[in-house]
Amino acid sequence: MTEQAFFVLTALADEPRHGYGIVREVDELSGGRVRLKVGTLYGVLDRLAADGLVVLNREEVWQGRLRRYYRLTDSGAAALEAEAVRLAENVRSAKDRLSARHGRAATAGGSA
């Protein structure tokens, strides 16, 4: 799963959102690091919809403009959870290795 797809699914985890709502939420979730362009967003949404991970929820007209809201499906939630577990495992492995490294450094510093 790409980082963009991961953040889009995360953005839809709590409630259905429309295009710009997803862009804004992804920007916030990533601390401003992932700024989706509109063309990129709809490429990601097409792919996720084709895989059955998101689905069109409803349409609204807001200030004369069309807003389509997308919702996470059960498959989408499962895929997001699996990816989150995988990433958490990666983080845990990295933390374990870094702790061991810091421990070795402290031991070496103490014995010097």
Place this chain on the structure above:
Amino acid sequence: MSLLEDNYRSVLRLLPAAYRAQREEEMVSAFMESVGDADDPDVLKPSWAEIASVAALSVRIRLGGVGAAPRWFAWGETVRLVALLGLVFQTVISCVYAGGLLLLYAKVHSPGAHYEPDTGPGGAVGPIGDIAQTLAGGLWIAALAALLYGRVHAAKVVALIAVALQLYFVAAIVANDPYWWETLQRKGSYALLSLVSITALTAGFHRDAPPVRRGGWLSEPALGAGALLSVAVGVAGVQLDRRPWSWAWFDAPGLAGPMIVIAGAAYLGVHAYAPDRRTPAWPLALAILAAPVLCARVAGLNFSSDDAITRAVNAVMLGQSLAVTFVGLVLLVVGARALPASERVADAGPLVNEADGSA
């Protein structure tokens, strides 16, 4: 409608009409909201990054992968086949070159002035050039292997390096050549084939593209046999080099042209006698590849001399050009007719409303 919105809608025209019919309003809405804080929208244009994102989306849709509308999937398969055939041809050329070089080194320990047109004037590039050019050939082979084994990103990177090396060679040779314009036409037009291959590889093998199916003509035994045959052709090319009639058959366009004609004729046979195996991808891919091959062949024509050898070589090249043109045009017509009908709006995207299941 503001100027900004008008400009953005113009950018969206890059997308297929059916896709635009479904998505345009919500894309415009998302875009306009994203720039909603701008003070004076009338003087703004969409950023290059926004335009690039729409262009990339357009390429991904038009060169469709799994789940795409049949017509866009057919175009996607065509471009992916162009990339594959391009890489296979570069592999053939690399093996032919390596075969010829091996024989030359075995015979005279150095190709010297013999390969001057290819390795640099006065042997300036010399053995280092031979090694580098062989390395570039090896990179094409590595790119093909990476693509066949599902390493698409690696294939793109390696092929890009190979193209860069080839272009560097063209520039290095042209820079030292008093007849640089003729050399640029000859070498540059061959580089065009590499550029077509790398463009197809980059555009066609996007994230939604299905993996390459190994087997048949893309099986290891078939490719291995092809590589050995290519080395043998390279050796034969050097052996026959003193005979002028052979010159136009053993350079890159001279090898590519007959390959396109033979593959095209084989497909036309399939098209005629096995209707269930008809596909738009093969004829269209061969027709697309015929264009740079034809350019490279025509660029090799020499009308500045009128001796018997030049006339003979020109006659062979003209014959090849006519054959490639004829087969290319027939394949283009056959391929275009085999394309699935234009998409309907309902085929454009997976927009299904969960409430009523309607598109």
